[in-house]
Amino acid sequence: MSDPSYSAPAFSSRGETEISAEHCDRLVGEALSRGGDYADLFFEHSHSGSFTHEDGRVKNVGRGVSLGMGARVVDGEATGYAYTQDLDAAPMREAAHTAATIAAGGGATEAVAVSEVACPSYYPVQTPTLLAPDADRLALIRRADAAARAYDPAVTKVQVSLGEGLRHVMMATSDGRLVTDSQPLFRFFVRVVAEKDGKRQTGSSGGGGRQGLAYFDGERPEIIGREAARIALAMMDAREAPAGEMTVVLGPGDSGILLHEAVGHGLEADFNRKGTSNYSGRVGEPVASALCTVVDDATQPGARGSVNTDDEGLDGRRTVLIEEGILKGYMHDRLSARLMGTDPTGNGRREDFTVTPYPRMTNTFLLAGQRDPEEIIRSVDRGIYACRFSGGQVNISNGDFVFSLTESYLIDHGKITTPLRGVNLIGNGPDVLTRVSMVGTDFAAADGIWTCGKEGQSVPVGVGTPTIKLDGITVGGTQA
Amino acid sequence: MSDSTDQMMETAEAVVARAVDLGAHTAEALVVTRRELTAKIRLSKPELVQQASSRALGLRVIRDQCTAVCHTADLAPAALEDFAAQAVAAARLSEPDPDAGPPDPGSLAGPGERPDLDIYDPAMSEVDADRALALAVAGEQAARDHDPRITNSEGATCSVGAGQRILVTSGGFAGSYRGTYASVVVEPVADDADGKKRNGQWWDGRRHLAHLASPEDIGAEAARRTVEQLGARKVDTCEVPVIFSPEAGSQVISTLFGVISGGAAYRRSTYLVERENTAIASPLVTVVDDPLLPGGPGSRPFDGEGLASRKNVVVDRGTFTGFLCDTYAGRRLGRPSTRSAGRGISGPPGVTSSNFYLLGGDVTPQALVADTDRALYVTRLMGFGFNPVTGDFSKGAEGFWIEKGNRAYPVSEVTISANLDDLLQSVDAVANDLDHRSSTASPTFRVSNMTVAGT
Numbered sequence: 001m002s003d004p005s006y007s008a009p010a011f012s013s014r015g016e017t018e019i020s021a022e023h024c025d026r027l028v029g030e031a032l033s034r035g036g037d038y039a040d041l042f043f044e045h046s047h048s049g050s051f052t053h054e055d056g057r058v059k060n061v062g063r064g065v066s067l068g069m070g071a072r073v074v075d076g077e078a079t080g081y082a083y084t085q086d087l088d089a090a091p092m093r094e095a096a097h098t099a100a101t102i103a104a105g106g107g108a109t110e111a112v113a114v115s116e117v118a119c120p121s122y123y124p125v126q127t128p129t130l131l132a133p134d135a136d137r138l139a140l141i142r143r144a145d146a147a148a149r150a151y152d153p154a155v156t157k158v159q160v161s162l163g164e165g166l167r168h169v170m171m172a173t174s175d176g177r178l179v180t181d182s183q184p185l186f187r188f189f190v191r192v193v194a195e196k197d198g199k200r201q202t203g204s205s206g207g208g209g210r211q212g213l214a215y216f217d218g219e220r221p222e223i224i225g226r227e228a229a230r231i232a233l234a235m236m237d238a239r240e241a242p243a244g245e246m247t248v249v250l251g252p253g254d255s256g257i258l259l260h261e262a263v264g265h266g267l268e269a270d271f272n273r274k275g276t277s278n279y280s281g282r283v284g285e286p287v288a289s290a291l292c293t294v295v296d297d298a299t300q301p302g303a304r305g306s307v308n309t310d311d312e313g314l315d316g317r318r319t320v321l322i323e324e325g326i327l328k329g330y331m332h333d334r335l336s337a338r339l340m341g342t343d344p345t346g347n348g349r350r351e352d353f354t355v356t357p358y359p360r361m362t363n364t365f366l367l368a369g370q371r372d373p374e375e376i377i378r379s380v381d382r383g384i385y386a387c388r389f390s391g392g393q394v395n396i397s398n399g400d401f402v403f404s405l406t407e408s409y410l411i412d413h414g415k416i417t418t419p420l421r422g423v424n425l426i427g428n429g430p431d432v433l434t435r436v437s438m439v440g441t442d443f444a445a446a447d448g449i450w451t452c453g454k455e456g457q458s459v460p461v462g463v464g465t466p467t468i469k470l471d472g473i474t475v476g477g478t479q480a
Numbered sequence: 481m482s483d484s485t486d487q488m489m490e491t492a493e494a495v496v497a498r499a500v501d502l503g504a505h506t507a508e509a510l511v512v513t514r515r516e517l518t519a520k521i522r523l524s525k526p527e528l529v530q531q532a533s534s535r536a537l538g539l540r541v542i543r544d545q546c547t548a549v550c551h552t553a554d555l556a557p558a559a560l561e562d563f564a565a566q567a568v569a570a571a572r573l574s575e576p577d578p579d580a581g582p583p584d585p586g587s588l589a590g591p592g593e594r595p596d597l598d599i600y601d602p603a604m605s606e607v608d609a610d611r612a613l614a615l616a617v618a619g620e621q622a623a624r625d626h627d628p629r630i631t632n633s634e635g636a637t638c639s640v641g642a643g644q645r646i647l648v649t650s651g652g653f654a655g656s657y658r659g660t661y662a663s664v665v666v667e668p669v670a671d672d673a674d675g676k677k678r679n680g681q682w683w684d685g686r687r688h689l690a691h692l693a694s695p696e697d698i699g700a701e702a703a704r705r706t707v708e709q710l711g712a713r714k715v716d717t718c719e720v721p722v723i724f725s726p727e728a729g730s731q732v733i734s735t736l737f738g739v740i741s742g743g744a745a746y747r748r749s750t751y752l753v754e755r756e757n758t759a760i761a762s763p764l765v766t767v768v769d770d771p772l773l774p775g776g777p778g779s780r781p782f783d784g785e786g787l788a789s790r791k792n793v794v795v796d797r798g799t800f801t802g803f804l805c806d807t808y809a810g811r812r813l814g815r816p817s818t819r820s821a822g823r824g825i826s827g828p829p830g831v832t833s834s835n836f837y838l839l840g841g842d843v844t845p846q847a848l849v850a851d852t853d854r855a856l857y858v859t860r861l862m863g864f865g866f867n868p869v870t871g872d873f874s875k876g877a878e879g880f881w882i883e884k885g886n887r888a889y890p891v892s893e894v895t896i897s898a899n900l901d902d903l904l905q906s907v908d909a910v911a912n913d914l915d916h917r918s919s920t921a922s923p924t925f926r927v928s929n930m931t932v933a934g935t
Binding site for chain 1: 530536548576672676712748826828860869874876892
């Protein structure tokens with residue numbers, strides 16, 4: 001299927017409804033016609049695709065396209081927003097006017113004429129997967145399916161999906177930036193059900209990011225398919241997990257969900273600006289053990305959460321949040337940065353043109369420490385080793401966060417032993433990182449499967465961590 | 481752009497006809513339109529006013545049992561011609577599935593089977609940004625006035641929306657319905673010891689503006705729920721009865737939906753495989769999916785495949801009557817659809833709930849609590865801790881400790897765990913406070929024993 005707009009978004013110079021810099025200036029001017037501190041336009045032309053493979057066949061093929069423009073006016077703490085799916089002059093002007101009604105009138109900011117600003121490039125992609133030959137992608141799916149089935153005769157159901165996107169954005173801002181980016185993304189996922197001796201269990205595995213098909217070089221499809229099957233088999237004989245506070249060792253990679261929930265959301269500046277986060281007003285104070293350095297890094301090549309530009313026309317970058325236990329700063333969008341009198345950090349993100357940006361994480365990492373991972377496990381007399389998760393959630397105000405384990409084991413006298421049934425861990429954000437007593441050398445970024453929800457908006461994110469040891473967190477098993 | 485029903489119906493009919501001309505054996509178009517107004521305030525000042533309308537079209541084509549689903553927002557006739565051609569081409573990439581296909585034309589909802597479900601309120605379009613802002617301000621102000629311990633606010637939001645769905649299929653179905661919805665949410669914040677904040681939230685949402693609770697009542701309730709969490713603490717790990725508030729209970733009922741859907745059954749990813757017509761819950765448990773509930777948030781006159789909606793009793797006094805199915809899941813399981821197909825623009829039909837709820841019992845929630853010697857009363861659940869294949873259920877929780885029928889103190893940072901099978905079998909009291917403001921709903925109910933993990 002060849003749609004020319006895959007490579008030339010509607011609003012570009014080669015597109016069907018080219019939007020010139022002068023047109024942007026006029027619209028930004030209209031947006032600020034009743035006053036306001038800042039205005040911007042967000043153009044988006046997105047393509048999506050999916051393959052679903054189940055019961056040994058390609059069951060469904062999905063394709064979609066969306067196009068639209070949102071106009072935003074910010075006046076003090078107030079935002080006016082309107083969008084249109086129609087890039088003709090009249091509806092865009094109407095959107096700018098509707099957004100403008102938020103402003104109180106008078107004292108207009110003078111918009112700076114936009115000029116193109118080049119952004120950095122963090123997507124090592126020659127050809128977005130969506131534009132690669134269909135047969136090549138279908139072959140990858142079939143290989144993963146075959147590998148999962150071949151892993152063990154107990155594997156009875158295999159579902160493989162490939163979701164792909166190519167999102168073209170253009171932002172014109174009242175401070176004179178005209179920024180464009182083309183953001184490729186894919187997510188490859190395998191889910192397995194295995195049945196043996198009257199027992200049933202499920203396992204899943206996946207990966208992806210802002211990469212091309214080179215991601216699948218070597219045996220990547222087989223590795224992902226086998227991993228899903230391995231987890232289902234490994235957890236088949238899982239025993240009931242203990243309940244209560246105990247030592248937990250988190251494996252490298254996906255365990256970064258802990259950071260995302262325990263500290264990440266609490267360090268998004270909107271909550272801190274409003275004084276509703278547990279971390280409000282605590283910059284410069286210790287909020288974690290001195291072993292912990294946490295960064296939000298939009299610049300990791302090919303990572304799922306990386307962005308060349310955020311959704312407010314500012315470059316993606318690396319921001320140190322916590323350095324050796326000391327809180328260094330928050331993640332900002334333009335609004336929070338202006339209201340808090342600091343610089344934005346390129347964390348203004350949004351799901352699409354129908355919604356406004358908020359401070360959001362990109363790739364959130366806990367950096368490597370000094371300990372041998374084996375040594376960390378050996379140091380635990382009785383505890384839990386957790387390595388796979390189904391997700392997490394946090395209450396920003398009181399800091400309580402949970403994350404749910406799908407693969408975990410009992411540690412007995414320094415050895416990983418019995419597999420445990422899925423349990424939930426619960427902790428308190430500002431407290432839990434003070435309990436990090438060992439940090440491994442084996443940092444790994446999770447493979448690209450995670451999506452973060454906030455304000456009803458989903459954005460792709462990355463997480464990563466080395467092996468870490470937590471002295472005391474509540475484990476929600478059933479064995480009291 | 482116009483979003484008139486007639487025009488959208490013509491658009492849908494044209495794209496279906498085009499796809500059939502191009503060789504599709506089945507073509508089904510869904511048009512979804514939406515108009516929205518969101519007004520968010522904080523500390524009495526506007527934070528966000530958003531107004532817009534949008535529409536999009538999804539098309540499923542099946543050719544030689546091969547399926548593709550495509551969606552677009554460009555409804556210009558020329559663009560839709562290309563779009564239909566692309567959809568038919570995309571179907572060539574999938575592989576034949578003998579069970580894929582539309583319902584039997586004879587089973588489609590006839591013109592006389594499209595009941596008015598009282599889900600559209602013309603008064604909703606009269607709400608403008610100023611009125612929505614005023615409702616939000618009144619809600620937040622009521623919260624701040626209610627208790628001096630409310631020291632901060634995450635704000636209040638008033639949302640008003642209207643939408644319509646138009647479904648046209650090559651099998652002979654053409655139907656549409658529209659609905660409205662308005663909600664007010666208030667989220668106060670209080671300061672607790674050790675620099676902790678406590679947030680609470682209360683909301684109401686209704687199909688009719690006149691049915692919406694007053695912002696003053698919503699705000700006062702939000703404040704009450706926020707300050708009552710002050711001083712919350714962990715409890716010792718123990719096994720006790722657990723009482724689920726309607727808010728927490730609806731999450732348990734939502735979890736149940738995932739394991740009674742026909743999609744989970746043919747994927748064998750539910751612990752209820754081979755449990756039909758057996759007791760899967762206590763006799764106090766009756767669970768219903770009712771798309772015909774007048775004014776219900778999940779009401780629909782016909783399902784996502786054009787079948788006339790009907791009420792399904794999924795669990796009847798503890799007995800699992802059968803998986804909810806769309807046409808595909810039904811074929812995979814060798815049975816008719818239960819008319820439970822949902823459909824969005826970006827994917828094939830799938831089993832979805834409409835108004836899915838645990839039927840209320842006889843006792844008042846107050847009497848239920850008073851009758852409980854010692855328990856955890858859960859107001860909020862957190863997390864994704866559920867394995868549908870095994871039924872293992874483990875979630876973060878907050879609420880109150882109950883001692884001799886009274887609230888003793890607030891509790892947070894604990895987890896509750898049980899297998900969902902055991903949880904449902906152990907329901908020993910169901911209260912009479914069912915409210916349908918959310919499409920998945922529950923009254924207060926009690927489970928005789930769960931593990932509470934704390935210190």
